[in-house]
Amino acid sequence: MMACGASLMVPVSVVVASATEAPRHLYAIHAGDLRAALDALASQGDIQVVYSPDLAAGKTTQGISGRFTPVDALRQLLAGTGLTWKMVNDATFVLEPSLPFHPARSIPLSRNVPAAPRTLDAVNVSGSLIGNAAIQTATPTYTITSEDIKVRGFTSIADVLENSVLATGSVQGPQNAGSFTQGAQPISLFGLSPQFTLILVDGKPLADFGRLYNGTINFTSISNLPIAIVDHIDVMPGGASSIYGSQAIGGVINIVTKSRVDGGELSVRTGSFSDGGGANQRISFVYGHAFGRLRIVSAAEFDSASPIWGYQRPLTAGTDSGPAGATPPSVQAGILDFGTANTYTGNPLGYLSPPAGCDSHLFGNSTALANSNVPGQPGQYCGSRKLDGYVTYSNQSRSYDGMLKLDYRASEHVRLYSDVMLNWQQQRWFPGASAWFPDDLPQGAVEDAATGHYLYPEKFFAPEEMPGGAAGQMYRQDDLLYQADVGANGRLGDSDWDWDIYYLRTGDRTEVVEPLAIEKRIDAFFGGILGPVVGVDPATGLNMYNPNYKAFFSPISPAHYAGFTQGVGEFSNTWINNTRATISNASLFTLPGGDAGFAALIESGGEAWYEPVNPLYTQGSVFEHAATGGGGQRSHAASAFELNLPLLSLLTLDVSGRYDHYALDKGGDNHKFTYKAGVEFRPVDSFLVRGNYTTSFKAPDLSSIFLGPTDYYTTVTDYYQCAIAHAAACGSAYQYGVKGTTLPNPGLQPATAQSWTVGTVWSPVDNLSFSLDYLHIAIRDEVVQQDLDRLIRTDAQCLLGQLNADSAQCVAITNPVDGQVQRALGNGPITGVTTYYANLANEVTKSMVGSVRYQFSPWHIGSFSVQLDYNDMLKHEYQLASGQAPIDNLADPQYSSEFKNIASGSITWTSPGGRWTSTLYGHRYGPSPNYIAANDGAGVPGSGHLSPWITFNGSVTYRPARNVELSMLVNNIANKMPPFDPTYVSYPYFNYDNYNVYGREILLQLDLKFGGQSHPLR
Secondary structure (H helix, E strand, O other): OOEEOOOOOOOOOOOOOOOOOOOOEEEEEOOEEHHHHHHHHHHHHOOEEEEOHHHHOOOEEOOEEEEEOHHHHHHHHOOOOOEEEEEEEOOEEEEEEOOOOOOOOOOOHHHOOOOOOHHHOOOEEEOOOOHHHHHOOOOOOEEEEHHHHHHOOOOOHHHHHHOOOOOOOOOOOOOOOOOOOOOOOOOOOOOOOHHHEEEEEOOEEOOOOOOOEOOOEOOOOOOOOOOOOEEEEEEEEOOOHHHHOOOOOOEEEEEEEOOOOOEEEEEEEEEEEOOOOOOEEEEEEEEEEEEOOEEEEEEEEEEEEOOEEHHHOHHHOOHHHOOOOOOOOEEEEEEEEOOOOOOOOOOOOEEOOOOOOOOOOHHHHOEEEEEOOOOOOOOEEEEEOOHHHOOEEEOEEEEEEEEEEEEEEOOOOEEEEEEEEEEEEEEEEOOOOOEEOOOOOHHHOEEEOOOOOEEEEEEEOOHHHOOOOOHHHOEEEEEEEEEEEEEEEEEOOOOOEEEEEEEEEEEEEEEEEEEEEEHHHHHHHHHHHHOOOOEEOOOOOOEEEOOOHHHHHOOOOHHHHHHHEEEEEEEEEEEEEEEEEEEEEEEEEEEOOEEEEEEEEEEEEEEEEEEOOOHHHHOOOEOOOOOOOEEEEEEEEEEEEEEEEEEEOOEEEEEEEEEEEEEEOOOOOEEEEEEEEEEEEEEEOOEEEEEEEEEEEEOOOHHHHHEOOEEEEEEEEOHHHHHHOOOOOOOHHHEEEEEEEEEOOOOOOOEEEEEEEEEEEEEEEOOEEEEEEEEEEEEEEEEEEOOHHHHHHHHHHHHOOOOOOOOHHHHHHHOOOOOOEEEOOOOOOEEEEEEEEEEEEEEEEEEEEEEEEEEEOOOOOOEEEEEEEEEEEEEEEEEOOOOOOOEEOOOOOOOOOOOOEEEEEEEEEEOOOOOEEEEEEEEEEOOOEOHHHHHHOOOOOOOOEOOOEEEEEEEEEEEEEOOEEEEEEEEOOOOOOOOOOOOOOOOOOOOOOOOOOOOOEEEEEEEEEEOOOOOOOO
16 A cells, blocks of 8 residues: 655745744654654644655654643654754744755655756645645655555565555566566566566666566566665656656656664564464664764665475365365376377377386375376376475575665765665575476377387476475575665755766676476486387387386485486576766746756666576476576666746646667667656645656667577467367367477567556545546557467468468468477477567556545544555556557456456554554455456356455554564464465466465564664653
8 A cells, every 4th residue: 555755845934933822732643753753743733844755764753742832742753853943833844954064865756857956856744734635746656654564564575566556467476386587576567567667776776687577578576675774665657768768667666765864773573374384584773873974874684584385275285275175186107198000199098007006105195096087088197186285385585685875975065975785685496396208209208119009108206206305406596686876966056056976886696596307317217217219110200118117106216316407507697887967956947836946867877688598408408497598788878857847836837858878789779758748736725636648668678689599388279279179169178388489689679658647636624635546558569579379379370271371471380390380290289389579569558546545633542544545457458469459458367367456455543652553454456367267268158257355464563662662463364365266176276476375474573773862751
């Protein structure tokens, strides 16, 4: 749930304060975040406090309790913060630094400008007539503070952003076993690809994650960012390329870190899950102090978590967990019989039963002889009902994070600064039991020389057959993320011109080590079981053996497993260099509504992505495992401006523009000019009408330009085989896994987008506000791979004669030598596919986002704060290529399972005196397609939607002293599992891109503050 960010300067005139004795009010403001305390002060004292968020950022207060005049209350609240105030009248106060020096301020995201002109700074107005409406701008910005993060039970930055009502899209993550980025956390705003969301730290870019999302696109991962350093997080939906450049299409997320801390803050947290697994610990320390002209802020965090295994949750424990009850055991070892040359139909005729039964001790003593339940396919195999549960749904992780900020006042007009953030994280996961199949043998099968039967043996390795069990064979990822800058800012003499210049370096270095089977070794091992090749069938090309069936069904030893596997490493490295200079003037000239502000910048740098492919992959040495790789770099330069024009006291216009240029050493250059125009109209003090129009762009990913030929494994629907069988529906019977290859395209052009918003903010009374915004985003010429499903459909049309088989399109797809779709024996099952990048897709989203905030203090029992947020996706259309009919992602479940609507809400109570605080937070995901709809389409019998998924988090905090907080937090109080789906008949029985099986989490936290000025509780 997000709160609207502050962003409007309110003009004030200094007048002589009234000499009349000010009335006393009852205050109950707890210690903690200064901004929240100032809001409470304004509410409880019926005053307004005007200040810049930069002044309060990262500051805390000791709180107050009792009856005071507004002046006395403000004095106690600001004690030790380094702030003072000017009194405009008895009920209006303007905050300012107590030091005479006022360094140039960096611009916050919520104001969406590239520089720091003083009148363009975001300024918070607490307790004014208009309430929150007075602090809105033409562009809606949603903010969550560090205090909100804590009391709502969020345990990571990924947790925070995934709970945003703007995050409607389904994304791959730790639950997506076997994906390219199981050790990363992407974010999808409005159902758009993660590549369209720009993620910043303190307004500066982060390097992309080294590995590619789905093996194809660059993106920024948020899994390796420490939560202890966060002051607040701003999310600005829609396009922002005129300020931030490439990638700012779906939205911009700015993670603002703590910058002004007085003293030390120590936090210790421990937690675990009711159903087991996931035990976690976190300890963090933040320290800040001013040593004369030097101000320092430092932070360190350690975080550790155990994995959550599938077998630890009832829903994912195995095949007994399905909605229909017990289902057939998963195959642990089996041999499919396809018959002889005279009986071969392309489908298995049944199983060859194990001649000596099955060993029962594998997969936790769950293996047993199982009967085939497929009609017309008799026989037996060795099966296990627990096999599928040996997979992780939450990674084991350990993180070490640090941050250092230095700020030195060199003179009255110059400030020097440097910021360094360093994050190292190790994650481990287990993607499921590995297996051996004869796929890499000639024609992907073997032949029994004695009987002439075509056979397909399959064997899944149990933890008991692995060195160290499943935990000893977990994949490992080491990820180092860093961001560092050095710069200076200040003022040009006594003029109104401010300047800022810095150099930034950010990078991500990732190494993944996977215990994998080596093709020659594992084939040799099973070759010893199958026996030596005694010939090759001239009709089929199959190798002929005299198999030892008993040996095939017998367990292997951990030593044998170690003999044909080894740790295969993959390394990636990304970086960004950037030098930026900004100049700004907050009072360029005067207009009827106030001073006009201006800012301009120039910047230059470069970026790179390198992911060399391990030679074991290029040599084809790794068994049944895809790899992705490539690498290259490009230079970048840009210039931008922004002009803020308060044309009238009720009307403000904001205009910005930016030109970006990308250059490659080899290949085409990209350049783009983008612009934005926004308007704010306030007909009355309590009502704001706002709107903006922006153009934006996304430069082609480095991966799409420099990717080496990349292999992957995917599931396809064979529409040709389905058609010739005259099947009523091409469901799971015609779906199977194939190997694919992706090719790059150095001639790609940027994707472009236009977005516009229109909305209102209304505060009918103090401490109550409503906001409602409509957002429209239209993306053109998206860089995507060819749509695989459409490629297979076109292949079928060519083979069936529905399209001209001799046309260039059909020849390029069906050519048996180098066509994009390769089939066994020319028109048999698909054996491989090839796709490439191109500027093909177009996309449109429309959404309505609303928010309500209310603060009240009834009956002297404390204060309450209520917030509700809602996002409804009105439209999401995706066009595969020009001329194709758009796909309605909200109505076609085969293309998208994103949520149409999301809602969240919280209510927080603070006791008189501030000793107790309690929060109840709820999150509602709207309906999503069920399994049959996602697999077979919305019109198939049984297709439909799952019920909404609603979870609640709760927290209670007790403050025995001003500098001590004890908290208990319970996430997912009711231990809700994903919505029941009776149509989900295959493991894992839930959509792991939309939901999780973590369940109830209980956390205890201790927070200590020391070194700052302290006051006893009253």
